[in-house]
Amino acid sequence: xxxxxxxxxxxxxxxxxxxxxxxxxxxxxxxxxxxxxxxxxxxxxxxxxxxxxxxxxxxxxxxxxxxxxxxxxxxxxxxxxxxxxxxxxxxxxxxxxxxxxxxxxxxxxxxxxxxxxxxxxxxxxxxxxxxxxxxxxxxxxxxxxxxxxxxxxxxxxxxxxxxxxxxxxxxxxxxxxxxxxxxxxxxxxxxxxxxxxxxxxxxxxxxxxxxxxxxxxxxxxxxxxxxxxxxxxxxxxxxxxxxxxxxxxxxxxxxxxxx
Numbered sequence: 001x002x003x004x005x006x007x008x009x010x011x012x013x014x015x016x017x018x019x020x021x022x023x024x025x026x027x028x029x030x031x032x033x034x035x036x037x038x039x040x041x042x043x044x045x046x047x048x049x050x051x052x053x054x055x056x057x058x059x060x061x062x063x064x065x066x067x068x069x070x071x072x073x074x075x076x077x078x079x080x081x082x083x084x085x086x087x088x089x090x091x092x093x094x095x096x097x098x099x100x101x102x103x104x105x106x107x108x109x110x111x112x113x114x115x116x117x118x119x120x121x122x123x124x125x126x127x128x129x130x131x132x133x134x135x136x137x138x139x140x141x142x143x144x145x146x147x148x149x150x151x152x153x154x155x156x157x158x159x160x161x162x163x164x165x166x167x168x169x170x171x172x173x174x175x176x177x178x179x180x181x182x183x184x185x186x187x188x189x190x191x192x193x194x195x196x197x198x199x200x201x202x203x204x205x206x207x208x209x210x211x212x213x214x215x216x217x218x219x220x221x222x223x224x225x226x227x228x229x230x231x232x233x234x235x236x237x238x239x240x241x242x243x244x245x246x247x248x249x250x251x252x253x254x255x256x257x258x259x
Contacts, residue, residue, distance in 0.1 A: 021063050024058055025058060028111040031110060032144050033059070035104075036050050037049075038100050038104065039097065044092070046092075048062050048064060066134050068133070071173045072165060072173075073173070080184075080187065081137070082131075087192040090141075090155065090192060094120050094155065097120045098121075100120070101120070101121070111146055118150060119150070120149070120150070122149070123144065125143060125158070126155055127162035128163065153194075157205040157206045160188060160189075163185075164182070166181050166206060166243065166246065166250075166254070167181075182254060199258050201255075204251070210243060217231055
């Protein structure tokens, strides 16, 4: 819990009070709450439960007991057990979420734009820092602010970028060479049971996903969002641009390797 609390409180004004998480809200919050209630109604308990709002107007979410780490460089978080456990959790989440758009009227009130084809509700930020672990077992996923309708592969592309991870050698959050990263990505896809035809074009999809992230950061900073202003000052977008070039350079190897 301590790692989680330090990261979230310092960056996002998130507090854990009496075993409940208090977080800032956005125009998308009500829509996300509807979705999270739907997940629980379907028996999916690996996501937080909305508990209303506090006196400051922040949302209150249930706390999922476990460990959350910023990246894959802590303890056993880079293990293959964590990797396969995360892939299984994402698959279960996707299967449960895919019917939400049939029971809830289509809405554009999400933080991120909808991505066609709208097959299900993407988590939008499925990464180690949003994964709750019990040892090497993924037991929960948090921070659904970026959730939005889209295809499975849109979520998987970002998950592969983060869990392989397809980072350039200068990115201190990454590890391994391209061969190691491809092996991890293929294991993730195999565990998820992603059809081979769905793996085609995955490198391009990762590139598009990262470019969208950069565009979102730049736009948010220009609109006065202090968090993203600081991210730009710290050069986060430059790291993503370098990772894009890294994926482009190894595009053919990635495409052939994850089949």
